[in-house]
Amino acid sequence: MEPLKPVTATARLLLGTGFFVLFVGLWALATEGGYVQPLFLASPARALAAGWSLLTEYGFLHDIGMTVWRVLGGFLLAAAIAVPLGLMMGAYKGVEAFFEPFISFARYLPASAFIPLLILWAGVGEAQKLAVIFLGSVFQIVIMVTVIAGATRMDLVEAAYTLGAGRGGILRRVIIPAAAPQVMEALRLVLGWAWTYVIVAELIGAQSGIGHMIMDSQRLLDTGQMIFGIVVIGLIGLVTDLLFRQLNRRLFRWAVL
Amino acid sequence: MRGLSIRGLTRTFPGQGSAGPTLALQPTDLDVTPGEFVSILGPSGCGKSTLLRIVAGLDRPTAGSVTLNGRQVTRPGPDRGMVFQSYTLFPWLTVEQNILFGLRERQVPQAQAREIAAAYIARTGLRGFEHHWPRQLSGGMQQRTALARALANSPEILLLDEPFGALDHQTRELMQELLLEVWGADTPAARKTVLFVTHDIDEAVFLASRVLVMSARPGRVKAEVPVPLPYPRDWKVKTAPEFGALKARLMAEIREEVRKAALA
Ligand SMILES: Nc1ncnc2c1ncn2[C@@H]1O[C@H](COP(=O)(O)OP(=O)(O)O)[C@@H](O)[C@H]1O
Numbered sequence A: 001m002e003p004l005k006p007v008t009a010t011a012r013l014l015l016g017t018g019f020f021v022l023f024v025g026l027w028a029l030a031t032e033g034g035y036v037q038p039l040f041l042a043s044p045a046r047a048l049a050a051g052w053s054l055l056t057e058y059g060f061l062h063d064i065g066m067t068v069w070r071v072l073g074g075f076l077l078a079a080a081i082a083v084p085l086g087l088m089m090g091a092y093k094g095v096e097a098f099f100e101p102f103i104s105f106a107r108y109l110p111a112s113a114f115i116p117l118l119i120l121w122a123g124v125g126e127a128q129k130l131a132v133i134f135l136g137s138v139f140q141i142v143i144m145v146t147v148i149a150g151a152t153r154m155d156l157v158e159a160a161y162t163l164g165a166g167r168g169g170i171l172r173r174v175i176i177p178a179a180a181p182q183v184m185e186a187l188r189l190v191l192g193w194a195w196t197y198v199i200v201a202e203l204i205g206a207q208s209g210i211g212h213m214i215m216d217s218q219r220l221l222d223t224g225q226m227i228f229g230i231v232v233i234g235l236i237g238l239v240t241d242l243l244f245r246q247l248n249r250r251l252f253r254w255a256v257l
Numbered sequence B: 001m002r003g004l005s006i007r008g009l010t011r012t013f014p015g016q017g018s019a020g021p022t023l024a025l026q027p028t029d030l031d032v033t034p035g036e037f038v039s040i041l042g043p044s045g046c047g048k049s050t051l052l053r054i055v056a057g058l059d060r061p062t063a064g065s066v067t068l069n070g071r072q073v074t075r076p077g078p079d080r081g082m083v084f085q086s087y088t089l090f091p092w093l094t095v096e097q098n099i100l101f102g103l104r105e106r107q108v109p110q111a112q113a114r115e116i117a118a119a120y121i122a123r124t125g126l127r128g129f130e131h132h133w134p135r136q137l138s139g140g141m142q143q144r145t146a147l148a149r150a151l152a153n154s155p156e157i158l159l160l161d162e163p164f165g166a167l168d169h170q171t172r173e174l175m176q177e178l179l180l181e182v183w184g185a186d187t188p189a190a191r192k193t194v195l196f197v198t199h200d201i202d203e204a205v206f207l208a209s210r211v212l213v214m215s216a217r218p219g220r221v222k223a224e225v226p227v228p229l230p231y232p233r234d235w236k237v238k239t240a241p242e243f244g245a246l247k248a249r250l251m252a253e254i255r256e257e258v259r260k261a262a263l264a
């Protein structure tokens, strides 16, 4: 192996799946081989079987749907506010000076620590779940978009001025299109984090959702169901990430993403 | 008063940290008549870009003034088109959309704007590349597009800041000829006023009807050399004896300044 030397596409695929196979193999060996009690860890086959019964008998698809809608709802609300605010902060240093200190502080407030307060304010309904995702995402997006928009190439801004652009034109026709691909990449990253907040939100006071199912399974000591639930979250996260990436590639063919 | 008129133009950059302020431009006077092609030649760091940026309205002078056709310059505007040394095409716009940028900003009707863009695409030899993105273009093509983009706005003056400085030698010579062709395509009375900044003597002489030599920092115009070679010019002019004589004279002027700049 040579440092920084790329490998072929086939080699990448083989190596990438290879680790999955190895991982599941070791898991199967540990559980089927009797090294780990089923009480603590179900075998891959048992987890799959548990998943099948979850899907066919216990309406797990509904739980998945609920979780997806909470993540997307909270995330889209956050993005709808944070992206314009971040663009304004990046473009106008006065706006940045006004909001930045507070947002830098707020982004370190852990969204999960707000859950008890949010339950007090909004009850245990959907509003509370969306609020957790919203709080966890909004400040992160603002900060990232601010940095991206603030780093717009000055020579492009100057070129636009010499072509007759006014201040509004600079924002609309230079800063926003220049920032767009990186803003979308930032959103992709934050969406990944949002998946981790939603489960925490669903562990407490939820009647549905993947997190709720995992809590229920714990009561029944069904590690197969718990593991299946966790794997489903990982898979959905992976699929949304791939779709997002595809979308960005298609939207920003001018950039080399 | 038609043309460009610069009076007592001075620029001092405030010092950063312990460094004192930098006097980049000494009080400079300059008059350029409409349709004139003027090269500004000087060693690196002598304030050429500073001068051009103030004319463009991208920088403000510490003292003095710039007047274009009787109006004082205070900010950038489409009446002063600029091409930079760095590649400044908007990467998210195609060649054609880049050229349309200024026309759209000035709300020129769509059909008319496209006609203007097509004309400059043809003039700068970009046919067939209208729908390419900048990242798909060579450096020479990017600068041709930048030139077309500036010209499409029909500016009163064209400000070129070492536009071919990043190109290889052969491409650069082709670009010089192309620039003269595009500029000379108009009748002498309709030609654009051009301020062309360079540190390349050949380039300065080949293009301009007048070469201004700037001193080492702090910059000022220390010599003015008219170039009596008739337009249209092609590359063969570079082998003419008059060309050699002008070069020798400018080289003497410049060497002195480069030495000063190197020792400063
Ligand atoms: N924004 C700036 N801040 C401080 N110093 C500057 C700035 N721009 C230019 N200078 C200084 O002014 C001098 C002239 O610069 P410039 O006009 O870019 O020279 P040239 O284009 O002839 O190479 C240089 O010494 C440079 O370091």
Ligand SMILES: [Mg+2]
Residues within 6 Å of the ligand: B048, B049, B050
């Ligand atoms: Mg310069």
